[in-house]
Amino acid sequence: MNIGTASRQSGLPPKTIRYYEDIGLLTADRAANGYRDYSSEDVHRLRFVQRSRSLGFSVEECRQLLSLYTDRDRASADVKAIATEKLGEIDRKIVELTGLREMLGHLVEHCHGDGRPECPIIDGLSGKSQGH
Amino acid sequence: MNIGTASRQSGLPPKTIRYYEDIGLLTADRAANGYRDYSSEDVHRLRFVQRSRSLGFSVEECRQLLSLYTDRDRASADVKAIATEKLGEIDRKIVELTGLREMLGHLVEHCHGDGRPECPIIDGLSGKSQGH
DNA sequence: TATTGGGGTTCCAGCCACTGGAAGTTCAAG
DNA sequence: CTTGAACTTCCAGTGGCTGGAACCCCAATA
Known part of the structure; x- marks a missing residue:
């Protein structure tokens, strides 16, 4: 199957798939006309990477997971450690973002947001005490 | 004051401060010897950017905020809109990360993590049903 | 049969926000 | 007088793509 079909089935853009081949993450066979040729096993791997990436694993971690994926004898402990x-x-x-959200939320809450120039957001960012 | 001192007082690495000057975010005076020379007002601005960045604003947004910061007549509504x-x-x-956390948490929870090769994490990533 | 259009291919450049490193000045301390 | 830290510039690289140019290939249509 061509790269477009593999793209549709894996959820990865063709550009990204080519990029992954470029960096040696996933290789594909070539058809006689030079087109990349994907098997359904290839698509499995692509989807595996797609899911891993969307779960927040870096490409390098995906490389590790992929080799664990194809190694039938690996210990599940190895996978668990990475995860x-x-x-x-x-x-x-999440903790960091929640703190951030709270901080910015406070600032927005206290800004009346009208035509006047007084602005607790700017004051907060500039380091002025908010008095609480 | 030299860039090192400004760095310590603003919490931004010297490299980053130079980079900000490079992209025209914040300029500094020059001393006779060619060293950058920072006033305490400059440091205020640096810290303003540092805080804004750490609150998740992009550099371009910092540029906007900075111009709102120095414009004494701007409407607080403008600032509030950005924030x-x-x-x-x-x-x-946060929502996305929480979903992610839950998904990966499930997978890790169900992986016994020993020497055997069966691994629900790998199975989950590869798209195998988890049956719940 | 010519051509149109939608695939595919390569390679090069750019995005964001830095960061590392090389090579050269300047300065304060011993 | 020398050492070492701190400063300067500039160039290159990071991660993970993404856009675009210029080309090839193939099926369908006028």
């Missing part, structure tokens, strides 16, 4: 590490990262990001 | 938009983005990011 657990990533889970921690996601948790830290 | 509110950004708040929505942060909320969307």
Whole structure:
């Protein structure tokens, strides 16, 4: 199957698939006319990467996961270690974003947002005390 | 004051400060020896950018905020519009990350993580049904 | 049969927001 | 007088694509 079909079936843009081949993440056979030729196994791998990426794994981590995926004898502990590490990262990001949200939310809340120039958001960003 | 001092007082690495000057975000005076020379007002602006960046504003948004910051006559509504938009983005990011966390958390939870090769994480990523 | 249009191919450049490193000045301290 | 830190500029690289140019290939239509 051509790259367009593989793209539709995996959810990855053709450009991205070519890029992944470029960096040696996933290779494809070539048809006689030079077109890339994908098997359904290839599409499985592409979708695997697509899901892993959307779960927040970096491309390098995807490379690791992919080799664990194709290695029938790997220990599940190896996979769990990577995923657990990533889970921690996601948790830290959520905490950070939540703090951020609260801070900016406070600022927006206290800004009356009219034509006058007094603005607690600007004051907050510039470091002026908000008095609470 | 030299760039190192400004760096310490603003919380931005010297490289980043130079980069900001490069892209025309913040300029600095020059001393006779060619060193950048920062006033405390410059440091205020640097810290303003530092805070804005850490609150999730892009550099381009910082440029806008900075011009609102220095414009004594701007309407607070202008600032509020930018901040509110950004708040929505942060909320969307939190929702996305929370979904992600849940999904990966499930996978990790169900992986026994021992020496055997069966691994629900890999199965989940590859698209195999988890049966719930 | 010519041509149109929608695939595919390569390669090069750019995005964002830095960051690292090389090579050269300047300055303060010992 | 020398050492070492801090400063300068400039160039290149990061990650993960994405856009665009210029070309080839193939099926369908006038």
